[in-house]
Amino acid sequence: DQQVKQNSPSLSVQEGRISILNCDYTNSMFDYFLWYKKYPAEGPTFLISISSIKDKNEDGRFTVFLNKSAKHLSLHIVPSQPGDSAVYFCAASGVGRGSTLGRLYFGRGTQLTVWP
């Protein structure tokens, strides 16, 4: 059973507009959330993270919002650029719980396409 869900397999956005990628989770013990970006035939690269004690974290064009009560997070990219076209993975972790310490649970990913 997937504990981290990305329900939209794909998203298409025009260059310059906002991209919003969504992620839901089921485990209320998760306390750290991350977004990764992946190009074909490459490993994922870290993009941005947020701790459960915050509801927003911003880094340049990228902002992650966390709604703990809804068990939902979103990644906003503003403005979107063609180079942002990639698969975006949402991940969650529950630090400090024995054998699962540090383990990340990944969603299935959302393919973002930014067109000119």
Added chain:
Amino acid sequence: DGGITQSPKYLFRKEGQNVTLSCEQNLNHDAMYWYRQDPGQGLRLIYYSQIVNDFQKGDIAEGYSVSREKKESFPLTVTSAQKNPTAFYLCASSSPGGMVYGYTFGSGTRLTVV
């Protein structure tokens, strides 16, 4: 430069053969992980190791084996028991409590069974 090296980048295997994928890191990370990526499936955990000489099964460990004799190395063997081994394999590592930046991933190995 510190990082994770996976080799080879492309690997072809005949049915019935075992094959070993290499993963080496010089980040001094304690924990290492193997994931498999299939289209539409995201990243699925095969095995992970939090310290040398110790490892645990992930969600899809059947047909795979690992060893962790050195901190820097975490090779994955895909055995003939793995029914559908064609996939993109990713190795990752992390430091304890390193959830600010999560994992560092290698560039992956594409395994194709012919």
